[in-house]
Amino acid sequence: MHTLRNFWRLARPFWTSEEKYPALLLLFATVLMTLCMVGINILTNFWNLHFYNALQALDYHGFLIGSLQFILLQIGTAAFTVGAFHFQQKLTLRWRRWATRNMLDQWLDNQRYHKLKLSETDVDNPDQRIAEDIDLFIIKSLKLSLGLLTSVVSLFSFLHILWQASSLVSVPFNGESFVIPGLLVWVALVYAIAGTGVAFWLGRALPSLNFMQQRREADFRFSLIRLRENADSVAQYRGEAVEKQRFNLRLEAALENFWALVKKQKLIMGYSTLYLRSATVIPMFIMAPQFFAGAFPLGRLTQISAAFGEVHAAIAYLVEVFPELSEWKSVIDRLVGFQERLDNVEVKSQVRHEQQANGLDIKDLDIWLPNGRPLFKGFNLSLKPGDSLMISAPSGYGKSTLIRTITGLWHHARGSSCYDRERALTLSQKPYLPLGNLREALWYPKPPRREEDAALRQIMEQVGLQHLADQLEQERDWAQTLSVGEQQRCAFVRALLTRPTVLFLDESSSALDAANEARCYQLLKQTLPDTILISVGHSASLEHFHWQVLELRDEAQWVQRKVRQAV
Structure with missing residues (x-):
């Protein structure tokens, strides 16, 4: 029975x-x-x-x-x-x-x-x-x-x-x-x-x-x-x-x-x-x-x-x-x-994720690990359109966890996170390239627009992917075909195409050399002047592309400072 x-x-x-x-x-x-x-x-x-x-x-x-x-x-x-x-x-x-x-929808x-x-x-x-x-x-x-x-x-x-x-x-x-x-x-x-x-x-x-x-x-x-x-x-x-x-x-x-x-x-x-x-x-x-x-x-x-x-x-x-x-x-x-x-599976988060058209506001954010060890206590952050922030710390200090909490992927937290969630984009260290042709991979998660192929090819040339411009129709397992550096530049193309209001970059340029990294960040600053940039990285050279730096320290402590000369 x-x-x-x-x-x-x-x-x-x-x-x-x-x-x-x-x-x-x-x-x-x-x-x-x-x-x-x-x-x-x-x-x-x-x-x-x-x-x-x-x-x-x-x-x-x-x-x-x-x-x-x-x-x-x-x-x-x-x-x-x-x-x-x-x-x-x-x-x-x-x-x-x-x-x-039905089960796919649930999943x-x-x-x-x-x-x-x-x-x-x-x-x-x-x-x-x-x-x-x-x-x-x-x-x-x-x-x-x-x-x-x-x-x-x-x-x-x-x-x-x-x-x-x-x-x-x-x-x-x-x-x-x-x-x-x-x-x-x-x-x-x-x-x-x-x-x-x-x-x-x-x-x-x-x-x-x-x-x-x-x-x-x-x-x-x-x-x-x-x-x-x-x-x-x-x-x-x-x-x-x-x-x-x-x-x-x-x-x-x-x-x-x-x-x-x-x-x-x-x-x-x-x-x-x-x-x-x-x-x-x-x-x-x-x-x-x-x-x-x-x-x-x-x-x-x-x-x-x-x-x-x-x-x-x-x-x-x-x-x-x-x-x-x-x-x-x-x-x-x-x-x-x-x-x-x-x-x-529904994990009830104590973080209030709210929608707002302009800016990004984080209030009273507490983050901890599953074992209870605190990473952040009473964290507050307010950014206006066009602001940029770099999060810097050694490995294991919670840089990526902070990004995941703000975007709603980490549930061991409480507080509030407010920004334009419908037009936000996150670029991870290992970009996701779905199965299909290259055009679909570059536009992901939005549907491709063939009428903008000229602009797409121009952006590909600007980030150093001009050798792939004639392969937009080809269907391959691009995650296995392209190097990690090429995949990361594809992710930058994706950001430049979709023009998000808030862009999170979680070590998304770690596989790029200094020249290509600088080129991609310069493109972001020039093409998306009103986009809020929040980057996670180790390279000191990245500081020049941000207005502020958030340095994470031991025992859930941090220091937030401004960069003297931001690009």
């Missing part, structure tokens, strides 16, 4: 959304096709009766009629199978599109993706939850539910046939023969319940093994991605041996769990095969005495055997799909776990 509640928790948002009516129509069409296939199975069962009776009676005309009926039944089976597949896949496509976009809204990284360090591979687990959840949910529907309808459809056939079976006792009402039904029921119980007992460890397998496979893939993203650094360190050792450890962890999973699956597979196949001969053994006594013809025996198989398969459905059921449960557990983290 707990798994079913979790299933409905994941499924309900889609089935109560604006997509519910088209989805219900597709579900109705899929169910209708499925029921038609059950109808074909019922007709096939009666076909068994007449066809094998014709064979036993050497009725050639009946044989030909039966052959024609068989062809029509197979055509109907193929048509309804394709129809059910078509509507089911359309429903899967619609559901997956909505569910993936991206209010910067949950960033807050998860800070507060939920045990969240494993959110990318897999969104890209793979949602798809698995939808596919397996539809497959299992439609399979269950088919089993229930088949059970009640063939139950009547099997119940009637039980009247043909007499049980000898004390010299007399007795007819047990529904004997074949009760045999199928007991056999199925017993088999299902054994299957659940044998496979009780499968859900946890499936859960762990997905996690270890994702960890292995992530380590490969990390090497690709940091190929230059690894090559410079000559860290191939260490990386290989880490790959092997994660691979062995995945393979070890995989083999444990295989051993359990072998046990379940062998048991299920023996259990399901043996069901086909049970009714024949029960009815053999009456058949050989001539109580009924071969067609009746074949029909009853087929009906027994359908009833037994319907009751034993869970045995047949138990491996998939365990995997479905593990997928639900992973998605629910991720959903709970998304729901609870």
Whole structure:
């Protein structure tokens, strides 16, 4: 029941959304096709009766009629199978599109993706939850539910046939023969319940093994991605041996769990095969005495055997799909776990982030580390349009943390932060260049404007990227193609294009030589005279491009001074 509640928790948002009516129509069409296939199975069962009776009676005309009926039944089976597949896949496509976009919205809204990284360090591979687990959840949910529907309808459809056939079976006792009402039904029921119980007992460890397998496979893939993203650094360190050792450890962890999973699956597979196949001969053994006594013809025996198989398969459905059921449960557990983290990730900040059109005002700002050590106490700052401030301190003194607090990315703080947040921009030490063409990367996060390509090329030339001006249409992994220095100059191009009212530069020129750094800052001062600049850096040469310097010191102390000659 707990798994079913979790299933409905994941499924309900889609089935109560604006997509519910088209989805219900597709579900109705899929169910209708499925029921038609059950109808074909019922007709096939009666076909068994007449066809094998014709064979036993050497009725050639009946044989030909039966052959024609068989062809029509197979055509109907193929048509309804394709129809059910078509509507089911359309429903899967619609559901997956909505569910993936919905979870992406939750993950991206209010910067949950960033807050998860800070507060939920045990969240494993959110990318897999969104890209793979949602798809698995939808596919397996539809497959299992439609399979269950088919089993229930088949059970009640063939139950009547099997119940009637039980009247043909007499049980000898004390010299007399007795007819047990529904004997074949009760045999199928007991056999199925017993088999299902054994299957659940044998496979009780499968859900946890499936859960762990997905996690270890994702960890292995992530380590490969990390090497690709940091190929230059690894090559410079000559860290191939260490990386290989880490790959092997994660691979062995995945393979070890995989083999444990295989051993359990072998046990379940062998048991299920023996259990399901043996069901086909049970009714024949029960009815053999009456058949050989001539109580009924071969067609009746074949029909009853087929009906027994359908009833037994319907009751034993869970045995047949138990491996998939365990995997479905593990997928639900992973998605629910991720959903709970998304729901609870909201870290309440005590910093009031307010919008104001002009200037930047920081009042009574206290910042501390997660362990409680204070970085700032009662910090105040007021800057007017065109002002510039450089934050200087050795590493570990909280320069970047101050920027992150002001911009709302650090929550261990209180106070107030007021500026034009809608037109602010932050350039980090490691710029982000999204996948796509170079024009889109330079305009990010705004949509590119082709009509301003001339201005874009001029800015690229001013920052020393004229060699890339003819590659605006090319799509590459620019973060891997460009050097860090080139990436940082791309970030300056981005700032000059978007013209923010407040620009935070968090060591955004650390990979540039002195000449290129001076060129980029000079461009900012000339092109964006009314923009508030707040820079984090170590280079003393940067002071000349700022009106004030904020020097951070030990024990949450700081000194703010003016620069004598600012450019």
